[in-house]
Amino acid sequence: MPVIPVAGSEEFANLPTSPAETRRIVGTAVKLHEVGQSVIDALDPLTYEVIRHRLTSITEEMGEALKRMSGSVVVTDCNDFDAAIMDEVGDVVQVGLYNTELAASLDMAVSWTLRHRAARPGIAPGDMFLCNDPWVGGGLHQNDVSLFAPLFIDGELFAWTGAVAHQVDLGGVSPGSWSVAATDVFWESVPTPPVKIVENGEIRDDIEDMYLRRSRVPKLVALDLRAKIGANNVAHERLHALCEKYGAATVKAVMRRVLKDAETRLRAKLSELPDGSWTSVAHQDSARSGDRGIYKIVCTLTKTRDTLTFDFTGTDPQVDGLINCTYAGLRGGIMPVLLTTLCGDIPWAPGGLYRCVEIISEPGTINNCTFPSGIGKASVASAWATTNVVTECLAGLLDAHPEHRKRLMSVCCGTWDFALLAGVDQRGGGFVTMLCDSMAGGLGARTHSDGVDTGGLACIPMGRVADVEMNEFSFPMLYLWRREEADSGGPGRFRGGVGASSCFIPYDSPLGGVHLVVSAPGKALPLAGGLAGGLPAGTQHDVLLRSTSVHEDFAAGRIPALLSELGGEAEVIPSHHETDLGSADVYFTHWQGGGGYGDPLLREPGAVAADVIAHKVSVTGAHDVYGVVLASDGTVDQDATTSHRSALRLSRAGLDSDRQEVNA
Amino acid sequence: MAYVIGIDIGGTFTDAFAADESGRVAATKTPSTPPDFSQGFLTVLDEMAGALGISTRALLSDTNYIIHGTTSTLNALVTGDVAAVGFLTTRGHADSVAIMNLEGRYAGLGSDRVQDMVLTNKPAPLVPPQLIRELDERIDYKGHEVVSLDETGARVAIRELVDAGAQAIAVSLLWSFLNDSHERRLGELITEEAPGLYVALSCDVSPRIREYARSATTIMNTQVGPRLRDYLRPLEAELRERGFGGSLLVMQGSGGCVDSSDAPSRAITTIGSVLTGGVVGCTRLAESLGHRNVISTDMGGTTFLAGLVVDGAPVSTTSTVLNQYQLNVPMVDVHTLGAGGGAIAWVDAGHNLRVGPRSAGARPGPACYGDGGTEPTVSDVDLLLGIINPGNFLGGRKKLSKELAAQAVRTHIAEPLGLSVDDAAAAVYAIQNAQTADLVRKVVVTSGHDPRDFVLYAFGGAGPMHCASYAADLEVGEVVVPLGSTAAVFSAYGLAASDIVLTAELSAPANFPTPVADFNSSFAHLRAELEDRLADQKLKFAHVAYRNEADMRYTLQLAEVATPVPAETVDESGLADIATGFGELYERLYGKGSGFAEAGLQLITYRTQAVGMLPIRPQLGEIPSGRGDPTPSSTRRVFLDARRGWQDADIHDYRDLAAGHELKGPAVVEAPTTTVALPEGCIGRVDRLGNLVIRYTQV
Amino acid sequence: MSLFIDDNLEQHSDGSVTCRHCSHLVGDAAAPMNAARVTETAPRTAGPSVREDAALFADRPIVFRRTFCPECLTLLQAEIVPGDEVSSRHRSLIVGA
Numbered sequence A: 001m002p003v004i005p006v007a008g009s010e011e012f013a014n015l016p017t018s019p020a021e022t023r024r025i026v027g028t029a030v031k032l033h034e035v036g037q038s039v040i041d042a043l044d045p046l047t048y049e050v051i052r053h054r055l056t057s058i059t060e061e062m063g064e065a066l067k068r069m070s071g072s073v074v075v076t077d078c079n080d081f082d083a084a085i086m087d088e089v090g091d092v093v094q095v096g097l098y099n100t101e102l103a104a105s106l107d108m109a110v111s112w113t114l115r116h117r118a119a120r121p122g123i124a125p126g127d128m129f130l131c132n133d134p135w136v137g138g139g140l141h142q143n144d145v146s147l148f149a150p151l152f153i154d155g156e157l158f159a160w161t162g163a164v165a166h167q168v169d170l171g172g173v174s175p176g177s178w179s180v181a182a183t184d185v186f187w188e189s190v191p192t193p194p195v196k197i198v199e200n201g202e203i204r205d206d207i208e209d210m211y212l213r214r215s216r217v218p219k220l221v222a223l224d225l226r227a228k229i230g231a232n233n234v235a236h237e238r239l240h241a242l243c244e245k246y247g248a249a250t251v252k253a254v255m256r257r258v259l260k261d262a263e264t265r266l267r268a269k270l271s272e273l274p275d276g277s278w279t280s281v282a283h284q285d286s287a288r289s290g291d292r293g294i295y296k297i298v299c300t301l302t303k304t305r306d307t308l309t310f311d312f313t314g315t316d317p318q319v320d321g322l323i324n325c326t327y328a329g330l331r332g333g334i335m336p337v338l339l340t341t342l343c344g345d346i347p348w349a350p351g352g353l354y355r356c357v358e359i360i361s362e363p364g365t366i367n368n369c370t371f372p373s374g375i376g377k378a379s380v381a382s383a384w385a386t387t388n389v390v391t392e393c394l395a396g397l398l399d400a401h402p403e404h405r406k407r408l409m410s411v412c413c414g415t416w417d418f419a420l421l422a423g424v425d426q427r428g429g430g431f432v433t434m435l436c437d438s439m440a441g442g443l444g445a446r447t448h449s450d451g452v453d454t455g456g457l458a459c460i461p462m463g464r465v466a467d468v469e470m471n472e473f474s475f476p477m478l479y480l481w482r483r484e485e486a487d488s489g490g491p492g493r494f495r496g497g498v499g500a501s502s503c504f505i506p507y508d509s510p511l512g513g514v515h516l517v518v519s520a521p522g523k524a525l526p527l528a529g530g531l532a533g534g535l536p537a538g539t540q541h542d543v544l545l546r547s548t549s550v551h552e553d554f555a556a557g558r559i560p561a562l563l564s565e566l567g568g569e570a571e572v573i574p575s576h577h578e579t580d581l582g583s584a585d586v587y588f589t590h591w592q593g594g595g596g597y598g599d600p601l602l603r604e605p606g607a608v609a610a611d612v613i614a615h616k617v618s619v620t621g622a623h624d625v626y627g628v629v630l631a632s633d634g635t636v637d638q639d640a641t642t643s644h645r646s647a648l649r650l651s652r653a654g655l656d657s658d659r660q661e662v663n664a
Numbered sequence B: 001m002a003y004v005i006g007i008d009i010g011g012t013f014t015d016a017f018a019a020d021e022s023g024r025v026a027a028t029k030t031p032s033t034p035p036d037f038s039q040g041f042l043t044v045l046d047e048m049a050g051a052l053g054i055s056t057r058a059l060l061s062d063t064n065y066i067i068h069g070t071t072s073t074l075n076a077l078v079t080g081d082v083a084a085v086g087f088l089t090t091r092g093h094a095d096s097v098a099i100m101n102l103e104g105r106y107a108g109l110g111s112d113r114v115q116d117m118v119l120t121n122k123p124a125p126l127v128p129p130q131l132i133r134e135l136d137e138r139i140d141y142k143g144h145e146v147v148s149l150d151e152t153g154a155r156v157a158i159r160e161l162v163d164a165g166a167q168a169i170a171v172s173l174l175w176s177f178l179n180d181s182h183e184r185r186l187g188e189l190i191t192e193e194a195p196g197l198y199v200a201l202s203c204d205v206s207p208r209i210r211e212y213a214r215s216a217t218t219i220m221n222t223q224v225g226p227r228l229r230d231y232l233r234p235l236e237a238e239l240r241e242r243g244f245g246g247s248l249l250v251m252q253g254s255g256g257c258v259d260s261s262d263a264p265s266r267a268i269t270t271i272g273s274v275l276t277g278g279v280v281g282c283t284r285l286a287e288s289l290g291h292r293n294v295i296s297t298d299m300g301g302t303t304f305l306a307g308l309v310v311d312g313a314p315v316s317t318t319s320t321v322l323n324q325y326q327l328n329v330p331m332v333d334v335h336t337l338g339a340g341g342g343a344i345a346w347v348d349a350g351h352n353l354r355v356g357p358r359s360a361g362a363r364p365g366p367a368c369y370g371d372g373g374t375e376p377t378v379s380d381v382d383l384l385l386g387i388i389n390p391g392n393f394l395g396g397r398k399k400l401s402k403e404l405a406a407q408a409v410r411t412h413i414a415e416p417l418g419l420s421v422d423d424a425a426a427a428v429y430a431i432q433n434a435q436t437a438d439l440v441r442k443v444v445v446t447s448g449h450d451p452r453d454f455v456l457y458a459f460g461g462a463g464p465m466h467c468a469s470y471a472a473d474l475e476v477g478e479v480v481v482p483l484g485s486t487a488a489v490f491s492a493y494g495l496a497a498s499d500i501v502l503t504a505e506l507s508a509p510a511n512f513p514t515p516v517a518d519f520n521s522s523f524a525h526l527r528a529e530l531e532d533r534l535a536d537q538k539l540k541f542a543h544v545a546y547r548n549e550a551d552m553r554y555t556l557q558l559a560e561v562a563t564p565v566p567a568e569t570v571d572e573s574g575l576a577d578i579a580t581g582f583g584e585l586y587e588r589l590y591g592k593g594s595g596f597a598e599a600g601l602q603l604i605t606y607r608t609q610a611v612g613m614l615p616i617r618p619q620l621g622e623i624p625s626g627r628g629d630p631t632p633s634s635t636r637r638v639f640l641d642a643r644r645g646w647q648d649a650d651i652h653d654y655r656d657l658a659a660g661h662e663l664k665g666p667a668v669v670e671a672p673t674t675t676v677a678l679p680e681g682c683i684g685r686v687d688r689l690g691n692l693v694i695r696y697t698q699v
Numbered sequence C: 001m002s003l004f005i006d007d008n009l010e011q012h013s014d015g016s017v018t019c020r021h022c023s024h025l026v027g028d029a030a031a032p033m034n035a036a037r038v039t040e041t042a043p044r045t046a047g048p049s050v051r052e053d054a055a056l057f058a059d060r061p062i063v064f065r066r067t068f069c070p071e072c073l074t075l076l077q078a079e080i081v082p083g084d085e086v087s088s089r090h091r092s093l094i095v096g097a
């Protein structure tokens, strides 16, 4: 059924709003703190640096508090959360080094709250607002729940702090709120626009119950809510002390200057880069289970002097399925790349960085969708694809500068390999868990070195995977292997980091098997593109083997190391799928690496030989893609390689040795 | 007389501290002698004998034990000068040490480097692919055998590894901590196939759940075990040659030592050997001074270290990060927070003044050293602000150039920012202190404590120059600068005052409460293991104590908390008490309401620590009392507080001070090994042991 | 003045774009690779990294599209994309004189 416009949803179709406009709409409903330029100008280097460092340390403390208190593996193990300090209108002054796409639209949510909640129910000291409506902001899909809190100093709204984290389940048709059959948002978790869940320092039980009632794991979600409250409280206590010591005006002046500093330095870096435009594309295959479509996000980055314009004209319209994202998701797709490739050495103050960025996008497209399009997997679907296309565009820009090109990466792990297990665990308890092994994606190749093998994801600088033993202890599963996969890194002069695979059987569940939800595109075509002649990374590859001989193999003293050794019937799993695994069924999930950089025929042959020894590249890959011929001891056969590379150079371009066209 | 001697070998100096039963103490210091550190070790003993007025032979023959802090294992791992190790593991899981849970790309890096994500990398592989073999065998999460060990394949693999050049073999199989039969059998097969080869099994080195850290720990242990053995054997032989009849003990990261014959098999436990002496010294000094909670800060020329003492015991951690690898090594939790006096001040691209994290290191060092450094460091600023006396640095052993320091500050800070050299230097000093307060605060808070409940101890060459300021920022009420007989060699004092500490642990993850019988038998097993190992130390102990703890967590929550457990057997109500204790500890660490009790509890790892107290515990002598006010040796202009600017300060020579003397800031105390800055608003009082105790009259 | 615009291409002040490996003209500022040689083959010719046939998952044709220097045949751009869609990968730099 096509998406039918919903009257009344316009109020939530939020867009970034300027501080002046926010102030105008708020009017006198809340007194917003302000600081004059003269105070900012009068800041001395000492005070500035001391307070700046303290703001960073407060953000870190928020992150620590949230992480240690959370009960969600995706938070505690995988760092799928973030925390931020914002000024009085929501401009983000400091963001933590966790999942940066989450914090990319907190400003929108805070500004919306100021514009829509200041009069009724009011914004007062001790309040905190909860939001998981990606049309408003503060997260990319409904599982991303933000909690932001105004900080009042002397009766004025001085600043906001915010914490966001992925919640394991907030309802919807499928476990994990990952409704692979969804055609629109009504199949999914209910989006909740900002509600005052904490009032005068106390949780409102009525609002909390309304929030928790939708979840399959309400206790866990309740705990995470408290973790976020704790994180905000920690920050408020320390910001209060800071204002007491230095004066609110001085602290605010530092916040303003941090924003300005980030802006100025990004502009300075942009000014050093050539003007021009870079266009690229990111694809996704399949919008929901049963769908065989392919969808594109096109981006043209134009850099003029010190400004970046991301123009998404040419992007496909929104689609029936769960892969769309809202404008918040679009911004969440841009921010991580902006931070990692342009701001490795610039303060992470998104509020300042956004001033250098213009976004052109048409509502109703796949990464700027309108209500009630399905957005259940927005964060790892269209937002992620936006990250992929922006990565390529920014890399092109950086590549034209001899120094700055050192900080470009080809596209990292092209998608999130989502595998959710649910059922009854070996101790008889019900469980729902997202397998986070695929956090260990391959990073993109760089201009001077290979991408990091199983190095993570673009949007989470500090991801983590759990040990096999912890997964086997916690969940009814037994691994045959978890290993890096040869050839999964995009070939190139510098190779993309390899991805990896996990292969496991259900084990010891009283039900005999487990329920499995799969959502992992990149099967019809790879999603992590290469640069400058570097090839894309490998495709996503998921295989379910039914009724295998695994238990017979075990009894005979063998651990199968290849799918072909397992017998049974192989089902190659489509991008979206939901099924049950039986006790002799084997599930193999192989996630992606990073894209390559430069022509693979220009790769140092010795590096290819070393890759073969280390199982990063197969002998076939070395021969067919890199043109490297190995001697029997694994070293490079120089002569054979030279002549094979000459021949390959012609044949891959469709020419014979006389440079005549070969009919393919 | 029976002596105990602590010898601490650092990168620059080798320190020694000796005490006898009567309370006589002596301290000496000599340059370290890399790469053969044992030369400095022997030299410092000669100097110690000289200081005591006896021959080295007389000293050594009267010495009951020498406790040694060594960097040899750490250096070997950092420089990569290690044995070539072959690695055997379960089929399908060899890549665990390459995947490194992916956190290996950033583990242990400062946030500035984590932020610069594109430039981050994983470290070089621990073992090259040619030296890794996977074997058919499998144990499950209950410890049951799923696939038997393929002995034929194992023998082939062992021979292949030896042929490929393995000098030692590390074995780490999945779930071996629950069922060690496959690892033990492999140990036998290795001995049969390659007699005499150094072998380490993960079930011995680190029987703890989580295969990545367990394997990394076992491999690193195997890399350095042969090296430590090759260092200690000749050293001990040389000591025997010189008349030593006592025990040579090696300090471990846990803050306790182990006999040198036992050390190589658990070599990895010695990687924190030299880091912990200071914290142990603080613990002992705190006992004498009656302080229960202490923040230990050691700011030297190249590092800033912070540790905690809570309720009279050093705060420990069960794991650490080295070369970005996660290691299961119980250690005193010593945090490296920054670059110490060598931290470089710089102006960033946004025209902001920054201090650290980059360091001038030991070479070229601060600009004022005149060894080629041109960038301004914290030490240069200390000199320019009048805190360091250029003619009396390290007791006059090192001449410093104010001109070079000023030039560095002028060129790199003052001119770019349009400040005077004085103002620039004062700003660097204040930023360094505020940053230190931020970092130390994080250490205290993330351990579940409030800095206001602590006394701060400051030592190291540079710590006392800054401590009054950063301690005030932390709202600590009292600061102790250890001076007196231990001042120059505080870590060596800590070594001499340490105990034998042995740790045994075993993961057996299960829902809690576990059956009482399982619980008690797990600890009985650990106790028996430790009793055997204590007997192997061949020492007489004044007293042996056992401490039990269990790493527990709420199901689904990551944080495991080492929860104290009674040393005797428990019944069901005892288990309930442990659960309550865990809940309270969890809330203290992570905040009220932070535990997800509804999910239930799990016990992951059992751990027992045996502490064998050595018969001689050095006692610090009291210093004479003084009368009236001390006489300053001079006055000079100092700049200790940006709000107050340049002030005239009394300069005191520490040797003129006596117990009971009080000094009012602004003042500077020059001791032979350090300088103490007392800003206005502070009062320093010399205590009976010769320490300077700083309190605040205003902030 | 000229500028290396990536590993393989150099753009000159007159707007021409040449191959860095052989100096052959490949395109101009508006279309840096318009004189390059383009081939389209099946995705699995990209090598073992493409694990399955695209037709298992999608109905649209998927191609491995490669762009080469016409002279030295260095690979300048490689993409695996729907074959019924023109390439969106494009760039245009302004190089000062």
Ligand SMILES: [Zn+2]
Binding pocket: C019, C020, C021, C022, C023, C024, C069, C070, C071, C072, C073, C074
């Ligand atoms: Zn060419």
